[in-house]
Amino acid sequence: MDALLHITTLHYLVLGAALFLLGVIGVLTRRNVVIVLMSIELILNAVNLNLVAFSRYWQGMPARLGGGPGALHGQVFAIFVITDAAAEAAVGLGILIAFFRNKETVNVDEVNLLKW
Amino acid sequence: MLFLDHIYLIPLFPAVGAALMFFFGRRLQKSTVSAVCVGTIVLAFLMACGAVWQYTNWSATPEHLHQPYQTILYTWLGTDTGHLNYQKSDGSSASLQADAGFLLDPLSSIWLLFVTGVGMLIHIYSTGYMAHEGGYYRFFGYLNLFMFSMLTLILANNYVLMFVGWEGVGLCSYLLIGFYFHRKSATDAGNKAFIVNRIGDAGFILGMFFIAWLCGSLRFMDVTGFAREHAASLMGNPYVTAATLLLFVGACGKSAQIPLYVWLPDAMEGPTPVSALIHAATMVTAGVYMVARSNALFVLAPKSMLVVAIVGALTAVFAASIGLVQNDIKRVLAYSTVSQLGYMFLALGVGAFSAAVFHVFTHAFFKALLFLGAGSVIHAMSGEQNMRNMGDLHKRIPVTHWTMFIATLAIAGIFPFAGFFSKDAILWETWSREGGAYRILWCVGYATALMTAFYMFRLMYLTFHGHPRMSHEIEHHIHESPKSMTLPLVVLAICAVGAGWLGWPHSLGGSDHFTKFLEPVFAGEAQALTAEGKAGQLAAAEKEEEHNTGTEWLLMGLSLAAAFTGWAMAWRSYRHADKGYTEPIAAAAPLVYDTLLNKYYVDEGYDYVFTGRRKIGNVRLGVLGLGEASSWFDSHVIDGAVNGAGRITRLTATFSSWWDRWIIDGIGVNGPAILARMLSYPARLFEWGLVQWYALVMTAGLVGFVFYYVYH
Numbered sequence: 001m002d003a004l005l006h007i008t009t010l011h012y013l014v015l016g017a018a019l020f021l022l023g024v025i026g027v028l029t030r031r032n033v034v035i036v037l038m039s040i041e042l043i044l045n046a047v048n049l050n051l052v053a054f055s056r057y058w059q060g061m062p063a064r065l066g067g068g069p070g071a072l073h074g075q076v077f078a079i080f081v082i083t084d085a086a087a088e089a090a091v092g093l094g095i096l097i098a099f100f101r102n103k104e105t106v107n108v109d110e111v112n113l114l115k116w
Numbered sequence: 117m118l119f120l121d122h123i124y125l126i127p128l129f130p131a132v133g134a135a136l137m138f139f140f141g142r143r144l145q146k147s148t149v150s151a152v153c154v155g156t157i158v159l160a161f162l163m164a165c166g167a168v169w170q171y172t173n174w175s176a177t178p179e180h181l182h183q184p185y186q187t188i189l190y191t192w193l194g195t196d197t198g199h200l201n202y203q204k205s206d207g208s209s210a211s212l213q214a215d216a217g218f219l220l221d222p223l224s225s226i227w228l229l230f231v232t233g234v235g236m237l238i239h240i241y242s243t244g245y246m247a248h249e250g251g252y253y254r255f256f257g258y259l260n261l262f263m264f265s266m267l268t269l270i271l272a273n274n275y276v277l278m279f280v281g282w283e284g285v286g287l288c289s290y291l292l293i294g295f296y297f298h299r300k301s302a303t304d305a306g307n308k309a310f311i312v313n314r315i316g317d318a319g320f321i322l323g324m325f326f327i328a329w330l331c332g333s334l335r336f337m338d339v340t341g342f343a344r345e346h347a348a349s350l351m352g353n354p355y356v357t358a359a360t361l362l363l364f365v366g367a368c369g370k371s372a373q374i375p376l377y378v379w380l381p382d383a384m385e386g387p388t389p390v391s392a393l394i395h396a397a398t399m400v401t402a403g404v405y406m407v408a409r410s411n412a413l414f415v416l417a418p419k420s421m422l423v424v425a426i427v428g429a430l431t432a433v434f435a436a437s438i439g440l441v442q443n444d445i446k447r448v449l450a451y452s453t454v455s456q457l458g459y460m461f462l463a464l465g466v467g468a469f470s471a472a473v474f475h476v477f478t479h480a481f482f483k484a485l486l487f488l489g490a491g492s493v494i495h496a497m498s499g500e501q502n503m504r505n506m507g508d509l510h511k512r513i514p515v516t517h518w519t520m521f522i523a524t525l526a527i528a529g530i531f532p533f534a535g536f537f538s539k540d541a542i543l544w545e546t547w548s549r550e551g552g553a554y555r556i557l558w559c560v561g562y563a564t565a566l567m568t569a570f571y572m573f574r575l576m577y578l579t580f581h582g583h584p585r586m587s588h589e590i591e592h593h594i595h596e597s598p599k600s601m602t603l604p605l606v607v608l609a610i611c612a613v614g615a616g617w618l619g620w621p622h623s624l625g626g627s628d629h630f631t632k633f634l635e636p637v638f639a640g641e642a643q644a645l646t647a648e649g650k651a652g653q654l655a656a657a658e659k660e661e662e663h664n665t666g667t668e669w670l671l672m673g674l675s676l677a678a679a680f681t682g683w684a685m686a687w688r689s690y691r692h693a694d695k696g697y698t699e700p701i702a703a704a705a706p707l708v709y710d711t712l713l714n715k716y717y718v719d720e721g722y723d724y725v726f727t728g729r730r731k732i733g734n735v736r737l738g739v740l741g742l743g744e745a746s747s748w749f750d751s752h753v754i755d756g757a758v759n760g761a762g763r764i765t766r767l768t769a770t771f772s773s774w775w776d777r778w779i780i781d782g783i784g785v786n787g788p789a790i791l792a793r794m795l796s797y798p799a800r801l802f803e804w805g806l807v808q809w810y811a812l813v814m815t816a817g818l819v820g821f822v823f824y825y826v827y828h
Contacts, residue, residue: 027811036808108807115805 012053019046044085119166127267129156130260137257153256161232168225182636184221210332214276237604242389244600262288293386305382312379316369323362343412360420371403384446388491396483425465429560432458436567468545470631478534482526485608489520492597503578510580519609526612528569534616569682582693623665
């Protein structure tokens with residue numbers, strides 16, 4: 001049973017970072033606006049993971065250092081982030097719909113009315 | 117008083133003659149033309165005699181004693197309305213006025229008599245001389261016009277009317293010299309006469325301005341009165357000197373003195389009666405008349421008088437020297453005229469006004485006689501004028517010969533002919549005036565007398581004696597002139613003999629009627645000297661004159677000796693002149709002979725200096741060359757400088773515009789703009805417009821921050 005790795009906070013952070021990185025790359029690279037929005041969700045969710053991972057870590061810490069079973073800061077923040085992500089997705093999709101109505105396309109490189 | 121009251125008729129008769137010729141002359145017969153034109157002058161002469169006779173009676177009455185007779189027809193220039201007012205030299209205001217007025221006094225009486233008398237004789241002569249010429253009516257029309265102008269000049273009572281006559285005689289001289297207008301030499305001579313005359317006229321007008329400015333009036337009586345009244349304060353006044361010098365310039369032009377004498381020899385291109393009347397007896401004496409009329413002003417300017425005397429003496433000897441070698445019979449007489457006029461101005465210059473007038477009087481007769489005789493010779497010789505081709509005429513044209521011989525005796529100054537008395541009076545006055553101040557001029561005059569006798573007798577011997585040198589056809593045609601020509605010659609010969617007796621000097625026992633007659637005109641000289649405080653000197657001079665009859669006789673003897681010496685020298689050289697005779701001067705000094713024959717190259721000199729016809733390469737000579745040089749200087753140097761300044765300004769402007777365009781605008785204005793533009797390239801990237809680019813930049817910034825905080 002020691003062949004199993006103990007899943008530490010670090011693993012969560014790495015996963016979070018990986019997801020974040022994927023999300024960033026997706027935002028930067030993908031052409032389709034919907035995919036970009038999905039990548040933004042991915043980023044936000046990676047951030048969520050990060051938050052929760054750290055919050056669990058702090059739960060394992062002694063109380064006089066700021067930890068204990070009541071240190072739920074991270075989880076609460078994560079709830080906020082999720083809410084925020086949902087709102088943002090709604091708004092983003094609204095912008096997308098408006099944009100599509102104007103330009104009849106969902107390619108990000110064609111959002112260039114202000115391009116010189 | 118009939119003649120005096122109607123004295124304006126004297127110039128009017130010839131004017132009517134001229135007008136008739138102008139309008140109707142072409143259609144008239146020659147006999148009608150002669151009758152009209154000669155008749156007008158005869159009438160004028162008779163009226164002149166009557167007027168002078170009545171004047172002498174009038175001026176002998178106590179209330180008019182010694183006064184000139186003046187009658188004014190109307191005011192020609194100016195009125196009393198004040199429109200022609202000007203400021204005099206002393207600041208007061210004067211009005212410019214000139215009347216058509218006539219003045220008769222002893223001076224103008226003398227001129228009137230000999231001008232109309234000699235004029236009448238010459239008109240009669242011309243009917244014979246011009247009988248076979250074309251343009252007969254034109255000739256007489258011009259002659260009458262000339263008489264009108266001359267009489268206006270003489271009888272005028274003010275300078276302006278005199279100037280009208282002055283210009284008129286100049287015009288007629290031009291018309292008559294160029295009478296044979298088909299000949300270019302004649303028209304050139306006419307132009308020369310008129311132009312040179314005009315130069316003198318400019319001086320005359322300027323002199324008139326000075327006189328008007330000084331005296332406030334241009335009437336002779338007013339000017340004379342003014343001058344005599346203010347004699348003490350005006351003596352030596354520089355403005356009076358200027359006025360008199362300018363008047364003398366006018367006289368030089370009209371009376372052919374140096375440097376304006378050059379027209380007179382060329383004037384011989386005109387017909388011989390013209391030369392006799394205009395260029396011997398009458399027109400050329402107008403200058404002498406004008407100076408004599410202005411004697412009150414001249415007396416106040418001793419410097420001008422000195423100039424007049426010197427110029428007169430120089431002209432006399434200069435012209436006489438040229439006359440020694442001339443071959444054209446009329447040229448010799450022309451230079452003789454210039455020389456004798458020099459004598460007259462010499463007399464005027466030393467203050468011997470009556471002697472000058474006396475010489476004018478006698479000269480008119482013998483010079484007119486000489487010219488008319490020369491015309492008779494030319495007529496006999498079928499137009500030949502060169503004395504080299506004459507000779508041995510004395511038997512064939514005796515009347516001409518004897519009258520010319522009398523005239524030659526007169527001009528040479530041999531007692532008792534006319535020229536002796538007048539010339540001797542001049543020489544005596546030159547010797548004795550101002551206590552011998554002018555003795556150098558006397559020597560000049562003496563040399564001239566010697567030369568005069570020589571060239572005149574040379575003329576006589578070459579023309580009438582020696583061996584015949586003419587061609588055979590001409591020799592066959594030699595005949596005495598018709599009565600119309602010889603009669604005036606005889607009359608003039610009588611005058612040439614007797615005219616001098618009017619001025620028989622005191623030293624030889626006579627009473628010198630001439631000088632006494634002229635006393636009222638020139639008496640002011642005594643007044644001027646008195647005013648100067650020289651009354652004692654005047655009295656002493658008079659006494660000295662009485663005691664110097666011995667010196668006077670000596671000088672008379674010397675003059676006679678000069679005359680006879682000249683005669684003897686001419687007799688020796690020319691009495692046997694045959695074909696190809698040698699001139700003694702040419703044999704002795706060929707260089708001198710050439711210079712004299714070419715008239716000292718004065719005409720060529722004037723041509724180079726004044727006419728602007730000569731060039732060296734492309735450069736014009738003389739005063740017109742100076743004008744061209746000035747013009748070149750102005751257009752190249754001065755305008756070049758101006759253009760250069762303009763170019764410099766343009767250069768500066770170009771540089772300035774370059775500076776403005778490239779430096780100011782380029783660097784100053786555009787520089788920041790270009791800088792901004794250059795900087796904008798990277799700056800633009802902030803607003804690319806590409807969403808994913810914005811996202812990338814944000815990410816890059818974030819990573820940067822992270823790295824900064826982690827590794828710092």
